[in-house]
Amino acid sequence: MKATDISNPEYFHKVVDCQYACPAHTPVPEYIRLIGQRRYSDAYMVNWESNVFPGVLGRTCDRPCEPACRRGRVDEEPVAICRLKRVAADNKDDDDVNARMPLIPTQKNGKKVALIGAGPASLTVARDLMPLGYEVDLYDENPKGGGFMRSQIPSFRLPETVLDQEVDYVLDMGVTRHFNTRVESMKSILDKGYDAVFVGTGAPKAKDLRIPGRDEADANIHLGINWLENVAFEHLESIGEKVVIVGGGNTAMDCCRTAKRIGGKDVSVTVRSTYETMKASPWEKDDTLAEGIPILANHSPAEFIVEDGKLVAMTFNIVESSYDENGRRTIKDTGEIVTVECTDAIMAIGQDNAFPWIERDVGIEFGEWDMPVVDKVSFQSSNEKVFFGGDAAFGPENIITAVAHGHQAAISIDLFLNDSSVKDARPAPGTNLVSSKMGIHQWAYDSAVVDDDRQASAHLPVEQALTSRKIESEIGFDLEAAFIEAERCLNCDVQTVFFEKKCIECDGCTDICPTNCITFTNNDEEGDLRSKLNAPSTNKDQDLYVSTDLPTGRVMVKDEDMCLHCGLCAERCPTSAWDMQQFLYTVTKAGNEPAPILVEQVGGKREQAA
Amino acid sequence: MSFYKPSFRHPEAPSNELGLTAKAYEGGISTLCAGCGHDSISASIIQAVWGLNIEPHRVAKMSGIGCSSKSPNYFLGKAHGFNSVHGRMPSVTTGANVANRDLMYIGVSGDGDTASIGMGQFSHVIRRNLNMMYVVENNGCYGLTKGQDSATADEGSKNKKGRANPFEAIDLVALALDLGATFVARSFSGDKEQLVPLMKAAMSHKGFALIDIVSPCVTFNNHAGSTKSYDHTREHIQAASVVDFVPMAQEITLDQIKGSTQKVDLHNGDSVQLSKLSDNYDPTDRHNAIRTLLDHKAQDKLMTGLIYVEPESDNFHEMLNLPKTPLNELKEDVLCPGASTLSSINDSFR
Numbered sequence: 001m002k003a004t005d006i007s008n009p010e011y012f013h014k015v016v017d018c019q020y021a022c023p024a025h026t027p028v029p030e031y032i033r034l035i036g037q038r039r040y041s042d043a044y045m046v047n048w049e050s051n052v053f054p055g056v057l058g059r060t061c062d063r064p065c066e067p068a069c070r071r072g073r074v075d076e077e078p079v080a081i082c083r084l085k086r087v088a089a090d091n092k093d094d095d096d097v098n099a100r101m102p103l104i105p106t107q108k109n110g111k112k113v114a115l116i117g118a119g120p121a122s123l124t125v126a127r128d129l130m131p132l133g134y135e136v137d138l139y140d141e142n143p144k145g146g147g148f149m150r151s152q153i154p155s156f157r158l159p160e161t162v163l164d165q166e167v168d169y170v171l172d173m174g175v176t177r178h179f180n181t182r183v184e185s186m187k188s189i190l191d192k193g194y195d196a197v198f199v200g201t202g203a204p205k206a207k208d209l210r211i212p213g214r215d216e217a218d219a220n221i222h223l224g225i226n227w228l229e230n231v232a233f234e235h236l237e238s239i240g241e242k243v244v245i246v247g248g249g250n251t252a253m254d255c256c257r258t259a260k261r262i263g264g265k266d267v268s269v270t271v272r273s274t275y276e277t278m279k280a281s282p283w284e285k286d287d288t289l290a291e292g293i294p295i296l297a298n299h300s301p302a303e304f305i306v307e308d309g310k311l312v313a314m315t316f317n318i319v320e321s322s323y324d325e326n327g328r329r330t331i332k333d334t335g336e337i338v339t340v341e342c343t344d345a346i347m348a349i350g351q352d353n354a355f356p357w358i359e360r361d362v363g364i365e366f367g368e369w370d371m372p373v374v375d376k377v378s379f380q381s382s383n384e385k386v387f388f389g390g391d392a393a394f395g396p397e398n399i400i401t402a403v404a405h406g407h408q409a410a411i412s413i414d415l416f417l418n419d420s421s422v423k424d425a426r427p428a429p430g431t432n433l434v435s436s437k438m439g440i441h442q443w444a445y446d447s448a449v450v451d452d453d454r455q456a457s458a459h460l461p462v463e464q465a466l467t468s469r470k471i472e473s474e475i476g477f478d479l480e481a482a483f484i485e486a487e488r489c490l491n492c493d494v495q496t497v498f499f500e501k502k503c504i505e506c507d508g509c510t511d512i513c514p515t516n517c518i519t520f521t522n523n524d525e526e527g528d529l530r531s532k533l534n535a536p537s538t539n540k541d542q543d544l545y546v547s548t549d550l551p552t553g554r555v556m557v558k559d560e561d562m563c564l565h566c567g568l569c570a571e572r573c574p575t576s577a578w579d580m581q582q583f584l585y586t587v588t589k590a591g592n593e594p595a596p597i598l599v600e601q602v603g604g605k606r607e608q609a610a
Numbered sequence: 611m612s613f614y615k616p617s618f619r620h621p622e623a624p625s626n627e628l629g630l631t632a633k634a635y636e637g638g639i640s641t642l643c644a645g646c647g648h649d650s651i652s653a654s655i656i657q658a659v660w661g662l663n664i665e666p667h668r669v670a671k672m673s674g675i676g677c678s679s680k681s682p683n684y685f686l687g688k689a690h691g692f693n694s695v696h697g698r699m700p701s702v703t704t705g706a707n708v709a710n711r712d713l714m715y716i717g718v719s720g721d722g723d724t725a726s727i728g729m730g731q732f733s734h735v736i737r738r739n740l741n742m743m744y745v746v747e748n749n750g751c752y753g754l755t756k757g758q759d760s761a762t763a764d765e766g767s768k769n770k771k772g773r774a775n776p777f778e779a780i781d782l783v784a785l786a787l788d789l790g791a792t793f794v795a796r797s798f799s800g801d802k803e804q805l806v807p808l809m810k811a812a813m814s815h816k817g818f819a820l821i822d823i824v825s826p827c828v829t830f831n832n833h834a835g836s837t838k839s840y841d842h843t844r845e846h847i848q849a850a851s852v853v854d855f856v857p858m859a860q861e862i863t864l865d866q867i868k869g870s871t872q873k874v875d876l877h878n879g880d881s882v883q884l885s886k887l888s889d890n891y892d893p894t895d896r897h898n899a900i901r902t903l904l905d906h907k908a909q910d911k912l913m914t915g916l917i918y919v920e921p922e923s924d925n926f927h928e929m930l931n932l933p934k935t936p937l938n939e940l941k942e943d944v945l946c947p948g949a950s951t952l953s954s955i956n957d958s959f960r
Contacts, residue, residue, distance in 0.1 A: 448612060506646075511650055512649070572645070
C-alpha cells in the first residue's frame with residue numbers, strides 16, 4: 001500500500017468517527033472534553049457554530065454519531081453523545097453565550113436574500129449570511145419560526161423555551177420576519193428583486209391511507225404531522241379516549257404520546273413491520289412503551305369500521321415479514337384478522353414534498369417524483385438564483401441534515417453573489433493538528449480509558465409526565481452523570497501521529513497496544529496486508545495507517561478500527577516516533593474564511609480566537 | 611503517565627484451545643524504560659505460553675535481581691512467581707522444581723544476574739539439566755545501576771561516554787554448550803518471529819533450555835559503538851536456522867524455507883522444524899554447533915536461532931530417580947512410611 005498521506009484533512013477526519021458520521025461534522029470529542037471540564041458555555045459554542053440548535057438537537061437528534069461511535073465497537077454501548085449536547089445547552093451561561101454571538105454589520109452589503117420557510121435549513125442560512133452583511137427576509141406561514149421543530153416535535157420532548165431561545169439567536173441578528181405569510185407563488189418572490197432565494201419548506205404533505213371506510217370515518221381520522229401541528233399551535237386541545245396510531249416511525253411515537261396527554265386513554269401504535277425493524281429510533285420506542293402505550297407489530301391496516309357514521313374500530317390483517325438473503329423483505333398475510341376498537345385514528349405513515357406554489361415556468365427544473373433538480377454539493381437549482389435545502393431539497397431527512405444543507409447553501413449563495421463559482425471556489429475545511437504532549441508521558445487530554453457503562457438519562461415519573469403535553473418528560477443527565485459519561489469518550493480526535501524517521505523498531509508500541517492495532521511487517525496490497533496484522537482486521541471501512549519504509553525494510557501499519565486513543569504507544573516510544581496530536585476539523589462556513597477555532601486556553605483565561 | 615492498561619481488548623481477539631485470549635496471560639503495566647527490549651521478551655513469553663495452551667496457573671516465573679528480573683511482573687499475572695536473591699534464581703528454581711515438578715518453570719535473568727553474581731549457580735543448574743526455560747535478557751550493561759559494562763559486554767564495545775570495554779566477553783551460549791546444556795538458543799528481542807517459536811520449543815523441551823536474548827538497553831546501551839544496540843544487532847544478526855515449532859499431530863507449515871530442512875522430534879511428541887542456512891550445520895551435533903558458533907563469531911556475526919538440542923536426555927528428576935508424583939502431593943504415609951520401614955532399611959545395612 002502507499003504510505004498514508006496524513007496531510008489530507010479527510011484522513012484524520014475519518015478517524016473521528018462520530019464527527020465524520022454527523023452531517024454537519026460537529027467536532028464531538030472537542031465539546032465532550034469541554035463538558036468534562038465543566039466548561040458548558042464553551043461546549044455550547046462549539047456546537048452552536050457547527051449545528052446552530054444544540055439545545056434542540058440535544059433532545060431530538062437522530063444521532064447518526066452514536067452508531068458510529070468507536071466506543072460501541074469495544075464496549076457494550078456508545079457514548080451518549082446526544083444527551084451530552086443537551087447538558088451543554090442546559091447548563092450554559094446565557095449571558096456568556098449572548099456575548100459571544102457574531103457581530104452583525106450595521107453597514108449592509110447591499111444584497112438581499114429571501115428564505116422561504118422558517119425551519120432549521122433556512123435559519124442556518126440566515127445565521128451564516130447575517131454576519132456577512134446580507135439583508136435577509138424570512139417567510140413562514142406560522143406565527144413563529146422553527147418550522148417542523150415547532151410544528152411536529154411535541155413540547156414534552158422539546159420545550160418551547162429551548163426552541164425559542166435558539167430560533168431567537170438567529171432572528172435577533174436582524175432577520176426581517178414575514179410570519180403568518182404563506183408564500184403562494186415563487187414568481188411573486190422573484191419579482192420582488194431578491195438577489196437570491198432559498199427554499200427550506202420541508203416535506204409538509206402527510207401521506208394518507210386509502211382503505212375501505214376512509215371517507216365515512218373522515219371526521220375522526222387525522223394525518224399525523226398536520227394533527228401534531230394543530231396541537232402545537234393549539235387549534236386542537238383534545239382527542240377521543242381510544243386512539244389507534246398507524247405507522248412505526250418517530251412521528252407515530254410523537255402522535256401516540258401526544259394523544260395520551262390530551263385525552264387518549266387507550267392508545268396503541270400499529271405497525272406493519274416487525275417490532276425490531278420499525279423505523280422509530282430505539283430510544284423513542286423505549287419512551288413510548290414506558291408510558292404504557294403498546295406497539296402492535298405485524299398489523300397491516302385493512303378497514304375502518306364505521307357505525308352510525310362514527311369510527312368505532314379498525315381491522316388489521318396479521319402479517320409475517322421474511323427476508324431473503326439480499327435483505328429484501330416480503331410481507332405475507334397469515335389470514336388472521338384483528339379488530340382494534342378506536343374513537344380516533346392517526347395516520348403517521350410518511351410525508352412528501354409539495355411544491356404547488358412554484359410555477360413551472362420560472363426556470364426551476366423539476367425531475368423525478370416532481371422534485372426540483374438540485375445540485376448535491378451547491379444546493380443550487382437550475383434557476384441560478386434559487387437554492388434548496390433541508391427536506392425540500394432531496395426529501396425527508398432530519399434536523400441535523402437540514403442544518404448541514406443550510407451551511408452549504410449559504411456558502412453557495414455567498415459565492416454566487418460575489419461572482420464566484422459555487423462549484424469550484426468552495427472553501428477547504430479548517431484543520432488544526434497540535435501535539436498534546438505536556439511532558440514525559442503527560443498529555444493534555446484524559447488518556448486513561450475508563451470502564452464506566454453508559455449512563456441512563458433520567459425521566460420524570462410517567463404519571464407526572466402524562467399530566468401535560470408541555471412538561472418535558474426527560475430530565476436528562478445531572479452534572480455528575482454528565483461527567484462520567486463525558487469521560488467515556490475515547491478522544492478519537494487525539495490522533496496517533498507516526499514519525500518514521502524517529503522509529504528504531506523496538507516494538508514497544510506493538511507490545512503495549514491493548515487492542516493490538518499496530519504491526520510492523522513487510523508492505524503488501526491492502527488485502528494481504530490486513531491478513532498479516534497482529535489483530536483481526538475485518539472492518540474494511542476503517543483505514544490502515546501505513547508508514548513509508550523503515551530501515552529494516554518493513555512498514556508500520558496501524559489499523560484505525562479498534563484504536564482506543566489511550567496514548568500508550570506514544571508513552572512506550574523511546575524516541576517520540578509516536579505523538580498524540582489533537583486534531584480539530586471544522587467545516588468552513590460562508591465568508592470563505594476557514595472556520596475559526598472557537599476557544600483556546602490562554603493563561604487560564606478563556607478567549608475567543610478570531 | 612498511565613499506570614494501568616485500558617481493560618478493553620480487540621473484540622475479535624483469537625482464543626486458544628482453553629478458550630482464553632492473550633489478555634489472560636498479561637501482567638501489570640511495565641515500569642521499565644520505554645523501548646526496553648525486555649518488554650518485547652515479555653510479550654513473546656505471553657504469545658508463546660498462550661500459543662502452547664498452558665493455563666497461566668500452571669507456570670512459575672522465577673527471577674533474581676535486575677531490570678530483567680523485574681519483568682516477570684509484566685507477564686502472566688495469574689502465574690506463580692518468586693523474585694529471589696541476586697544470582698540465586700537457579701537454586702530457588704531447583705527447590706521449587708523438586709517440590710512440584712508438574713509446574714512449568716520460566717526463569718528470567720539478565721547478564722549481570724547470570725554472568726556475574728550468578729555465574730556459579732548458572733553453571734550448576736546446567737549440569738543438573740533442571741527442567742526449565744532459562745531466559746537471559748542480555749543487554750551488555752547494568753541498566754539498573756546506570757549502565758556500567760557487564761560481563762557479556764563485547765570487548766571494544768563503547769559505553770555511552772565513548773570508552774571501549776577492555777575485557778573479553780563471556781559468551782553464555784558457548785559456555786552452556788561447553789557445560790553440556792541440552793537446549794541452547796540465541797535470539798533478539800526485536801525478532802518475535804524467531805523468538806516465539808524458540809520459546810515454545812524451549813518450554814516443550816524436557817530439561818534445561820537456555821535462550822540468550824540480545825535485548826537492547828535503550829537508555830544506556832543503544833548508541834553508536836555499542837555492540838548490543840538495536841542497529842548493531844540487526845546489522846550483525848545471522849540466523850543459523852529458521853525455526854518453526856510444530857505441536858504434535860500438526861502439519862508443518864514453515865514458509866521461510868532457505869537451504870535444507872531438518873526435523874527434530876522433542877520428547878513429548880512435539881517437534882521443531884528447522885530451515886537451515888547450510889547443509890553442514892546440524893543442531894543435534896554439539897561439536898558442530900560449537901564450531902559453527904565460533905565461525906560466526908570470527909566473522910563478526912551474531913549467530914541466532916536454535917543452536918543445539920539434545921531431545922532425549924535425562925533431566926534432574928530422572929538422574930536422581932525421583933518419584934513421578936510431585937513432592938507436594940505425596941501424602942504423609944508415603945513420605946513417612948513408619949518405624950517398620952525404617953527398621954527394614956536399617957536391617958538391610960546390617
